[in-house]
Amino acid sequence: MTRVSPxxxxxxxxxxxxxxxxPYVAVEDLFRGSHVCPPQLGPAALSALRDLLSKGAVLALAxxxxxxxxxxxxxxxxxxxxxxxxxPRPLHFSALCFHTLRWLVEQPLTVPDHxxxxxxxxxxxxxxxxxxxxxxxxxxxxxAPALGKEPQxxxxxxxxxxxxxxxASVSDSLSADDFAPLLAEGGWLLEAVQDELALRxxxxxxxxxxxxxxxxxVELGASQTRVLDAFFDALDRARRRDLASxxxxxxxxxxxxxxxxxxxxxxxxxxxxxxVEARRGAxxxxxxxxxxxxxxxxxxxxxxxxxxxDDAQLLxxxxxxxxxxxFRLAADRERELGSDLMVSSEVPEDGASSTFTGSAx
Numbered sequence: 001m002t003r004v005s006p007x008x009x010x011x012x013x014x015x016x017x018x019x020x021x022x023p024y025v026a027v028e029d030l031f032r033g034s035h036v037c038p039p040q041l042g043p044a045a046l047s048a049l050r051d052l053l054s055k056g057a058v059l060a061l062a063x064x065x066x067x068x069x070x071x072x073x074x075x076x077x078x079x080x081x082x083x084x085x086x087x088p089r090p091l092h093f094s095a096l097c098f099h100t101l102r103w104l105v106e107q108p109l110t111v112p113d114h115x116x117x118x119x120x121x122x123x124x125x126x127x128x129x130x131x132x133x134x135x136x137x138x139x140x141x142x143x144a145p146a147l148g149k150e151p152q153x154x155x156x157x158x159x160x161x162x163x164x165x166x167x168a169s170v171s172d173s174l175s176a177d178d179f180a181p182l183l184a185e186g187g188w189l190l191e192a193v194q195d196e197l198a199l200r201x202x203x204x205x206x207x208x209x210x211x212x213x214x215x216x217x218v219e220l221g222a223s224q225t226r227v228l229d230a231f232f233d234a235l236d237r238a239r240r241r242d243l244a245s246x247x248x249x250x251x252x253x254x255x256x257x258x259x260x261x262x263x264x265x266x267x268x269x270x271x272x273x274x275x276v277e278a279r280r281g282a283x284x285x286x287x288x289x290x291x292x293x294x295x296x297x298x299x300x301x302x303x304x305x306x307x308x309x310d311d312a313q314l315l316x317x318x319x320x321x322x323x324x325x326x327f328r329l330a331a332d333r334e335r336e337l338g339s340d341l342m343v344s345s346e347v348p349e350d351g352a353s354s355t356f357t358g359s360a361x
Contacts (some may be wrong), residue, residue, distance in 0.1 A: 007036050009043035009147035011101050015049060018101075018133045020063065022266050030105055031143045037105040041098070049098075057091050057129060065195030071318060072191055073242045075310040080218050086188045091126040095119070100130065100152070108139075109146035118151045125189050126313030128158040128182065132193070135163045145169075157182055158189070161231055164223035165207070168216070189238055194246045205285050209264040214278035217263070219253075221281025228288045241295055241315060243269035248292065248322045251285060255329040259283075259336035283337035286330045292319075293327040 004012065015170055016022040041049060066082035077085050079237055094308045096119045123131065138144050147153045155179045160167055177327055182190050204220075211217050228247070233243040235241050255260075262282040266275060284348075302312035 002044050002048055003037070004042065004045040004048065007105075008041055008291070010018055010035055010105050011037055011041070012045065014053065014104060014174040015052055015101055016037050016056070018130065018137055019052065019060055020133070021052075021056055021059075022284050024137060028237075029136070031109045031141075031175070033104050034108050037102045037113050037315040039075065040280075053093050053097070053126075053130075058125060060129070060133060061189075061192045064193045066192035068195060069148060070191075070194070071242075072312060073240060073311050077316040081100055081293060082188060085191070088183060089125075089188060091113075091129075092124045093130065094121060094124050096121055096123055096127045096152070097130050098253070100134065105133070109143035111319055114146070116150060117153075121173040121328045123152075123156060124179070125185070128156055129189065131156045132158045135159050135166055136196075139163055139166055156192075160227050162193070162197055164227050165204050165220055170223070174230035176230055176233035176237055179231055183234060183238045183240060183243075187238070189241060190243045192239075194243070194249075197246040198249035201247060201285065202254070205251065205254055205262070208282045210261050212265050212267050213271045214266065214274040214281075217266070217278040220283035224284040232288075233293055237320065239311075242318065244292055244295075245318060247285070247288060248319060248326070250259040251289065251330065252326060255286070255326055257333075259333045262333075262337060279337045286334035286337070289330040290334075293331070296324075296327065 010030060012021065013064040018025060061082070069081055071077070071079050071080050072085065099119050100117060103115070103117040107117075118219050123256050135144075135147055136154065139145055144166050147159075148168070148170060154167060154170055154172055157174070160174060161179075203238045204224075208217060208220070211220075232244060235243055259279075263275075263279055266278055270278070296316070299315050302309050306312075
């Protein structure tokens with residue numbers, strides 16, 4: 001049996017919960033109070049943390065979508081799992097990993113003036129995964145706003161892509177260069193989290209109907225637009241448009257719903273101008289699909305003897321369940337949301353019949 005100190009045990013318990021191997025309730029109190037954490041781990045605790053990270057990260061990647069067979073560019077890769085498309089990649093967790101875990105143990109995240117986390121080093125891909133998993137565990141809790149204000153999390157392109165709602169109040173700009181590290185080494189990390197991103201964005205779109213204050217929808221829409229514009233630019237530059245497929249998977253079950261569903265609980269007492277801005281903000285995800293619609297048309301125009309014909313055919317096949325019908329519906333919903341004269345309609349009950357028959361992932 002490995003023997004560690006009580007403070008080391010707290011850090012290891014937190015790491016286990018972040019990696020999805022322990023319940024959130026077991027570590028909830030850690031985030032609400034300040035606890036002592038050693039400046040460095042002893043040999044036994046360090047060995048246990050390394051073992052936990054190496055095994056837990058691989059399991060997390062498999063659960064997030066890396067274990068599912070799917071097709072990605074280039075078209076010659078076939079329908080394969082993540083480890084069949086890419087050679088083994090070492091997961092290198094830098095000192096940022098330990099500093100993040102120690103900071104989470106030491107700092108009460110519900111207290112406004114806690115010490116910030118700011119490590120002067122770019123995150124590795126493994127660090128990006130850990131930061132993302134931290135956001136996933138705390139999203140929707142009273143601790144989430146604290147993560148959205150931390151420089152280290154704000155610099156994480158994967159966190160910004162997966163959690164625009166957590167960073168909605170952050171006005172920091174993003175560019176295609178910010179996503180370049182995620183697209184290195186064949187973009188294996190982005191391939192692995194496609195299912196996870198689809199789930200996150202679907203929940204985010206569904207949550208808009210429960211928002212009351214116009215400001216919340218405006219900030220969320222602006223955050224979504226910032227991250228998707230930069231991400232799509234990066235994909236175009238890297239010729240990896242397939243990695244935008246998660247957005248189609250996220251919105252496929254939603255585009256046949258009436259536009260009013262996105263703003264179902266918007267405050268009726270809000271000024272008209274604020275409501276107009278809120279509706280436009282609510283349509284940010286739908287508006288982003290316009291770029292994918294243009295890409296889809298470009299793929300259809302690729303001729304048989306063009307060099308990228310096979311890749312274009314793969315994308316057309318993968319996006320066919322959304323297709324022209326889905327893109328038209330998305331444009332219609334976004335247009336209705338952006339109209340000053342949008343007519344409120346009854347929101348159908350879940351399970352009501354729909355006109356769009358695309359299947360969910």
